[in-house]
Amino acid sequence: MISLKRTMLFIPGNNPSMLMNSIVFGSDCVIFDLEDAVSEKQKDAARILVRNGLKTLDFENTEVFVRINDISTKYWKNDLEEVMKGKINSILLPKTESPKSVKEAEKYIEELEKKYNIEKQITIMPLLETALGIENAFQIAKSSERIEGLFLGAEDLTADLGAKRTKEGKEILYSRSRVVTAAKAAKILAIDTPFTDVDDDEGLVKDTIFAKEIGFDGKASISPRHVDIINKIFMPSKEEIIYAHKVIDAIEKAEEEGKGVVSLEGKMIDAPIVNRARKVLLVLNKSRGVM
Amino acid sequence: MKIKNIAIVGSLESNDVMITIEPLENKLEIIIESIVYDQFNEEIKKAVQDVCDELEVKQAKIKVNDRGALECTIKARMEAAIIRGKGEIL
Amino acid sequence: MSKIVKTFKEVFKLCGLKNGMTISFHHHMRNGDYVLNNVISQLDECGFRDIKIAPSAVFPIHEPLIEYIKKGVVTSIDTNYMSGSVAEFISLGEMEQPVKFRSHGGRPKAMEDGEIKVDVAFVAAPSSDKMGNINGVLGSSACGSLGYAFSDVEHAKSVVAVTDYLVDYPNPYISIDETKVDYVVPVSKIGDSAKIVSGTTKITRDPVGLTIAKNAASVIEKSGLLKNGFSFQTGAGGASLAAAYYLKKVMLEKNIQGSFGMGGITKYFVDFLNEGFFKTLMDVQCFDLDAVKSIKENPNHIEISASLYANPNSKSCVVDNLDIVILGATEIDTNFNVNVHTDSNGMIIGGSGGHSDTAAGSKLCIIVTPLIRARLPIIVDKVTTISTPGNTIDVLVTERGIAVNPNRKELKNKLIDEGLKVLDIQEMQNIAQKITGKPKRARLSHKIVGEVIYRDGNIIDTIKAVNKR
Known part of the structure; x- marks a missing residue:
């Protein structure tokens, strides 16, 4: 499946207004948050609210994630059980530190898929936000077929590292590179940590451009106001777009002519190149529709 | 199952609803206040009643202070209120 | 002497x-x-x-009027706008003579x-x-x-x-x-x-409002009217002001200078003037103290009379040279008629002010409003009160898409070609109702408490009393 994850927008799980409006901000994905955005006392109410929203609201083209509570808590199983009753693409698994925790979550997801006859497999995106999680990034990336990407969470991580979180982000440079490298080695996506200053557009632009330059495929956001800027930066370049059109044209021509092997400008076009091209054009299409 | 505790769920933010449920003997009393009362009072009442039926609540006093919540929100808040009122932990 | x-x-x-x-x-x-x-x-x-x-206009501070109406000191009101407890009192049918609402x-x-x-x-x-x-x-x-x-x-x-x-x-x-x-x-x-600063003169921080504002700025950018020398007016509502903020970004990017900004003037327009985005401000009333200071000190910030602003009797008036205006709505119907007099319960909460004047005069009149407010879909079959006739409204901009008046085919095609999310207004109404359910209309009494008099002097609608609960 080709999926777009330029922006992943966090939506607080216990906020009905944001739940209703989650798709209007133009992010490729929304993440309904049952973890940090919900106080201990409201975990039950938020979980039920999100489940009802997932069952009844139309999310159109937006991919829907839920960040459940981490598997060391008493909440995560109830979280999963409720939200899997709704339309959901993926689970964001916080504080993932080892393949073992992915497997544990996956096992329960499988049980629920059987219990509720869910046909479409939901995917998992581990959130790496501890030193151990970062060090185990590649093993985590390879721990399940369901994993479609690694997600870096810098706030908890810097606390765990004993580092000071700064706008420049030197303290997370290693972790960013590690996450990107691990993800790419496992042929999955890498998603960058959100930029947390809601009012600093310039800082956001810098931080996002840097993330793109070092190989991230998209970036999380905690503010609807950040979505447009991030989307724009993760737009494919002109060259990429032209190349993508050429690739798709060549593929279509080859199919018409019944050729198995396709080449473009003397180079073989393999499946990853085709997928990449499709994705580029999808981004383009989508961003035309989104104002 | 009986409502044993007073429970409050939700808020008075726009698009939310605050449900207060308390024990009451022998009847179900539903009081609705809403900023969209003229437009949606029947729908709100039905949503509240439906959740009561589904969770077999027949005796309780339920106060609904609605700030334009969607049906899915009203039902979610009701469900959470009943669960808390019954003293169950989810 | x-x-x-x-x-x-x-x-x-x-x-x-x-x-x-x-x-x-x-x-x-x-x-x-x-x-x-x-x-x-x-x-x-x-x-x-x-x-x-x-x-x-009548404001909340004029609450003592209620007692004088009851006493018979005041028996008739002719105004352009009314909010606060006097408006509520009128809506409840407590005054004998209907209020005449003008622009x-x-x-x-x-x-x-x-x-x-x-x-x-x-x-x-x-x-x-x-x-x-x-x-x-x-x-x-x-x-x-x-x-x-x-x-x-x-x-x-x-x-x-x-x-x-x-x-x-x-x-x-x-x-x-x-x-x-x-x-x-x-x-x-x-x-x-x-x-004189009302609560509505601050840029909204509500993310939905900002999304609407951004969309409105996109419509302006793609409309073909955004070029050197263009003129612009916006209301003082949070989303309208935010639209001005986004418009400024576009003007900066494209290096465009407008001719004049008009209306109730706020700090945002004063900044526009001082930073060179517009050459002149045409000011019929100041909405904050920055505007008051500017009109005193800046010769390019000009006081204009209501006649010069918008009087259709005049040999000419400035609204007829207005390119773009952004306005609000409490309701808009599928014929693009707009209500700014009453809320969805029929309660009087405002009035035309310059709404219908600028809509009629401008080349591009944009209504900005959330598609859903609380649980209420803002697009209705028929507005509770017609403040501004639909044939003077060009575009509706919401957080979930934009609708173009069918009588503006060229504009519609242009916006579609530019990749904006243009939908039919009925389609947008359906999207909203799918989310909220279909609302019943508020039941109003038969008593007429207000007459909406269009700028040409004709009564275009009446306002009915709301029922006491």
């Missing part, structure tokens, strides 16, 4: 004020105005009854045509000299432009300037001059100018 009269009592006598006569006020002090309340209470003390009032351009026309015959105009004057040379920019109650008062002083039989800042003759700034003014009444305070 001096026109100073010490008390209202005296001035009433000098003006020959009698029961059944009409007196007028202007609303530049907005929710900080003391003059209307003051005059009416003096009228009551003097035993006047059956007075007809024509204030250009900012329609009011001076009605005075010219003799539909509003003002016997005495009371002008809240932040500063005046002894002969009645007045301005809005000096004194502790400075409110800036006096735009709506010009027609009153032109057409009233008697004109009384009420001031709390008497300056030596001649007043160094003259907005309305002594040839129009009969008497000057000094008072301790004409109002609280801090309260």
Whole structure:
């Protein structure tokens, strides 16, 4: 499946207004948050609210994630059980530190898929936000077929590292590179940590451009106001777009002519190149529709 | 199952609803206040009643202070209120 | 010689004020105005009854009016806008005579045509000299432009300037001059100018409002009207102002300078002027104190009268040269008719102001509103009150897409070609109702409590009383 994850927008799980409006901000994905955005006392109410929203609201083209509570808590199983009753693409698994925790979550997801006859497999995106999680990034990336990407969470991580979180982000440079490298080695996506200053557009632009330059495929956001800027930066370049059109044209021509092997400008076009091209054009299409 | 505790769920933010449920003997009393009362009072009442039926609540006093919540929100808040009122932990 | 009269009592006598006569006020002090309340209470003390009032707007501060209506001191209201408890009182059907609601351009026309015959105009004057040379920019109650008062002083039989800042003759700034003014009444305070700022003059931080604003700026950018020399007006609502903020970004990017900005003027427009985005501001009323300061100091920030602003009787008026206006709505129907008089329960919460004037005059009239407010879909089959006819509205912009009036086919195609999310208005109504459910219409009584008089003088709708609960 080709999926777009330029922006992943966090939506607080216990906020009905944001739940209703989650798709209007133009992010490729929304993440309904049952973890940090919900106080201990409201975990039950938020979980039920999100489940009802997932069952009844139309999310159109937006991919829907839920960040459940981490598997060391008493909440995560109830979280999963409720939200899997709704339309959901993926689970964001916080504080993932080892393949073992992915497997544990996956096992329960499988049980629920059987219990509720869910046909479409939901995917998992581990959130790496501890030193151990970062060090185990590649093993985590390879721990399940369901994993479609690694997600870096810098706030908890810097606390765990004993580092000071700064706008420049030197303290997370290693972790960013590690996450990107691990993800790419496992042929999955890498998603960058959100930029947390809601009012600093310039800082956001810098931080996002840097993330793109070092190989991230998209970036999380905690503010609807950040979505447009991030989307724009993760737009494919002109060259990429032209190349993508050429690739798709060549593929279509080859199919018409019944050729198995396709080449473009003397180079073989393999499946990853085709997928990449499709994705580029999808981004383009989508961003035309989104104002 | 009986409502044993007073429970409050939700808020008075726009698009939310605050449900207060308390024990009451022998009847179900539903009081609705809403900023969209003229437009949606029947729908709100039905949503509240439906959740009561589904969770077999027949005796309780339920106060609904609605700030334009969607049906899915009203039902979610009701469900959470009943669960808390019954003293169950989810 | 001096026109100073010490008390209202005296001035009433000098003006020959009698029961059944009409007196007028202007609303530049907005929710900080003391003059209307003051005059009416003096009228009551003097035993006047059956007075007809024509204030250009009524605000929450005018709550004492309710008692004077009940007492029979005031029996008729002719105004352009009404909010707060007086509006609620009227909506509940407590006043015998329906309120006449006009537009900012329609009011001076009605005075010219003799539909509003003002016997005495009371002008809240932040500063005046002894002969009645007045301005809005000096004194502790400075409110800036006096735009709506010009027609009153032109057409009233008697004109009384009420001031709390008497300056030596001649007043160094003259907005309305002594040839129009009969008497000057000094008072301790004409109002609280801090309260001319209403709560709606701040850029919204609500993410949905910002999304709508961004979409509105996109529509402007792609409309073809955004070029050097374009003119622009926006309301003071949070989303409208945010649209101006995004528009500024686009203007900067494309290096575009506009000709004039108009309307109720806020700090955001003052910044526009000072930073060179527009050459001139045409100011019929100041919405905050930054605007007040600017109109005093900046020669390119010009005070205009309501007639110059929008009077359809004039040989010409500025709205006819307006390219783009952004306006709000409490409801819009599938024929693009817009309601800004009443909320979805039928309660009076505002009025046309310049809404229908600018919609009619501008080349591109954009309505910005959330598609859903609380649980209410804003697009309805038929608006509760028609404030502005649909044939003058061009585009509706919401957080979930935009709708273009079918009579603007070219514009519609252009926006579609530019990749904007253009939907049919019915389609947008369906999207909203799918989320909210279909609302019942609020049941209103048969009693007519207001008449909406379009800028041409014709009644286009009536406002019915709401039922008491």
